[in-house]
Amino acid sequence: MDTYDVVVLGGGPTGENLAERARAGGLEVAVVERELVGGECSYWACMPSKALLRPAVALNEARRVAGTREAVTGRLDAAAVLRRRDEFASHWRDDGQVAWLDSTGIALVRGHGRLDGERRVVVDTSDGERRVLQARHAVAVCTGTRAALPDLPGLAEAAVWTSREATSAQEVPGRLAVVGGGVVAVEMATAWAALGSRVTLLVRGGALLPRTEPFAGEAVAEGLKEAGVDVRFGVAVAGLSRVPGGEVVLELGGAETLRMDEVLFATGRVPATADLGLETVGLAPGSWLPVDVTGQVVDVPGGWLYAAGDVNHRALLTHQGKYQGRVFGTVIADRAAGRSLDTEPWGRSAATADRLAVPQVVFTDPEVASVGLTLDEAGERGLRVRAVDYELGNVAGASLYVDRYRGRARAVVDLDREVLVGVTFVGPGVAELLHSATVAVVGEVPIGRLWHAVPAYPTISEVWLRLLETYRGSAG
Numbered sequence: 049m050d051t052y053d054v055v056v057l058g059g060g061p062t063g064e065n066l067a068e069r070a071r072a073g074g075l076e077v078a079v080v081e082r083e084l085v086g087g088e089c090s091y092w093a094c095m096p097s098k099a100l101l102r103p104a105v106a107l108n109e110a111r112r113v114a115g116t117r118e119a120v121t122g123r124l125d126a127a128a129v130l131r132r133r134d135e136f137a138s139h140w141r142d143d144g145q146v147a148w149l150d151s152t153g154i155a156l157v158r159g160h161g162r163l164d165g166e167r168r169v170v171v172d173t174s175d176g177e178r179r180v181l182q183a184r185h186a187v188a189v190c191t192g193t194r195a196a197l198p199d200l201p202g203l204a205e206a207a208v209w210t211s212r213e214a215t216s217a218q219e220v221p222g223r224l225a226v227v228g229g230g231v232v233a234v235e236m237a238t239a240w241a242a243l244g245s246r247v248t249l250l251v252r253g254g255a256l257l258p259r260t261e262p263f264a265g266e267a268v269a270e271g272l273k274e275a276g277v278d279v280r281f282g283v284a285v286a287g288l289s290r291v292p293g294g295e296v297v298l299e300l301g302g303a304e305t306l307r308m309d310e311v312l313f314a315t316g317r318v319p320a321t322a323d324l325g326l327e328t329v330g331l332a333p334g335s336w337l338p339v340d341v342t343g344q345v346v347d348v349p350g351g352w353l354y355a356a357g358d359v360n361h362r363a364l365l366t367h368q369g370k371y372q373g374r375v376f377g378t379v380i381a382d383r384a385a386g387r388s389l390d391t392e393p394w395g396r397s398a399a400t401a402d403r404l405a406v407p408q409v410v411f412t413d414p415e416v417a418s419v420g421l422t423l424d425e426a427g428e429r430g431l432r433v434r435a436v437d438y439e440l441g442n443v444a445g446a447s448l449y450v451d452r453y454r455g456r457a458r459a460v461v462d463l464d465r466e467v468l469v470g471v472t473f474v475g476p477g478v479a480e481l482l483h484s485a486t487v488a489v490v491g492e493v494p495i496g497r498l499w500h501a502v503p504a505y506p507t508i509s510e511v512w513l514r515l516l517e518t519y520r521g522s523a524g
């Protein structure tokens with residue numbers, strides 16, 4: 049048996065950050081990883097997906113500026129894009145991340161870890177041995193999620209794509225069906241259409257990106273249609289089958305069938321907790337792990353079990369998992385050293401931003417960049433709010449950015465405190481605008497002070513000024 053101060057289950061972005069903060073706090077730390085250090089994000093999610101999307105957006109932007117439009121004469125070079133994607137996925141090798149772990153003095157145990165009662169982890173190691181790790185202070189579960197697949201007749205045998213295949217495929221399918229209307233669905237539909245697939249997007253509901261402001265999903269649907277994607281709403285897949293070695297036949301209810309070369313199910317995530325020994329600590333296998341603001345799993349007594357990142361279901365995004373990792377890793381070190389905590393909202397020891405100010409960019413064309421609450425969410429929380437909208441195309445910097453710029457911005461103002469609680473930008477090139485909004489929301493910067501944050505002319509950021517003018521006009 050080996051003893052460490054902290055045992056971290058899962059070496060994705062969250063586990064890495066939590067381990068690093070605990071180690072920086074003076075603790076002995078082991079990370080257990082069953083696949084690649086770096087997790088889903090580095091190899092099958094953020095990095096390869098953005099590497100697939102960037103060339104598509106760069107090409108579209110060049111086509112929208114007179115002068116460069118004439119210089120762009122061909123399509124994307126799919127093979128070159130896939131090669132560049134492979135580089136960004138480090139060719140699915142984790143040597144670089146392992147070297148970083150080594151440099152921090154964190155121990156790496158390769159294998160599948162499971163809880164085995166209080167503070168104990170049993171690992172089936174990659175070399176076929178069984179190791180027992182005992183934690184003096186804490187075990188942190190950072191095991192992330194895997195793709196959720198619906199229970200459909202024929203699905204198990206049809207060798208469908210999940211986000212893993214959609215981000216790592218080495219060939220461009222001729223016909224690709226994408227099932228779902230969330231972020232993975234719209235990003236991957238954008239990428240593969242640009243790479244040359246004929247994409248059909250099958251959306252069960254009536255809108256894309258249902259958790260964002262409605263105009264964002266509408267703009268993305270329009271962008272996808274302009275890119276040649278067949279976007280269908282109110283469609284449910286009833287069953288499917290693959291012709292051996294060949295195409296997939298999708299049954300859409302009624303008598304309609306679709307014949308595709310590949311089918312991507314982008315239908316959400318489930319926590320990677322089914323085979324984690326949760327039953328040995330009184331939890332149900334397969335469940336999400338809700339935590340308090342310091343990261344402690346609420347249903348386990350003794351304060352030794354933490355959960356961070358996707359697996360606690362607070363905000364399924366890399367940067368939020370890393371944020372939790374930093375906060376919770378520091379909390380574990382502080383508790384171990386007997387230091388006092390600051391668990392007030394926005395305090396050093398409390399995850400707060402992952403509830404009140406989650407920034408997210410959807411890297412489609414147009415991009416969607418949002419932080420904080422939508423108008424509907426703010427209303428549901430009982431806030432007295434007003435939405436302030438502005439057409440981005442009227443901003444000088446935007447009209448220079450691409451010809452006939454189309455886009456929109458919305459700020460959600462809390463009228464009682466006169467601060468912003470949410471901001472959404474939709475349009476080309478808005479991703480890098482987002483952090484200004486995040487600072488305004490997290491800092492609860494009074495509208496009166498925002499007036500003095502003067503955007504440079506002529507940038508797209510001038511939309512800030514226009515939003516404030518619109519608010520002042522409508523506030524009377």
Ligand SMILES: Cc1cc2nc3c(=O)[nH]c(=O)nc-3n(C[C@H](O)[C@H](O)[C@H](O)COP(=O)(O)OP(=O)(O)OC[C@H]3O[C@@H](n4cnc5c(N)ncnc54)[C@H](O)[C@@H]3O)c2cc1C
Pocket residue numbers: 057058059060061062063080081082083084085086087088089092093094095097098159160161162190191192193211215232320323324356357358359363364365366367368369
């Ligand atoms: C296609 C796609 C694109 C995405 N794009 C973005 C994006 O652009 N920006 C963004 O912020 N987010 C994005 N996300 C979400 C992002 O990938 C996740 O939020 C992030 O990976 C969560 O990090 P994590 O460390 O919590 O979990 P993971 O990255 O899932 O890492 C968990 C690790 O734990 C390991 N593990 C699991 N069980 C065990 C076990 N029992 N024993 C040992 N090891 C185990 C796994 O092998 C894995 O390495 C995307 C997701 C998808 C699917």
Ligand SMILES: NC(=O)c1ccc[n+]([C@@H]2O[C@H](COP(=O)([O-])OP(=O)(O)OC[C@H]3O[C@@H](n4cnc5c(N)ncnc54)[C@H](O)[C@@H]3O)[C@@H](O)[C@H]2O)c1
Pocket residue numbers: 198227228229230231232233235251252253257258284285314315316317364365408409410411
């Ligand atoms: N750029 C980014 O930040 C980025 C990119 C990709 C993923 N992510 C994160 O990863 C997570 C997973 O993304 P996702 O798109 O897989 O999940 P999601 O929950 O965002 O979307 C899933 C979609 O599938 C639909 N759906 C569910 N079951 C279905 C079924 N049986 N048939 C048809 N449709 C069905 C849902 O209605 C929903 O619209 C999200 O939390 C997202 O924020 C982030």
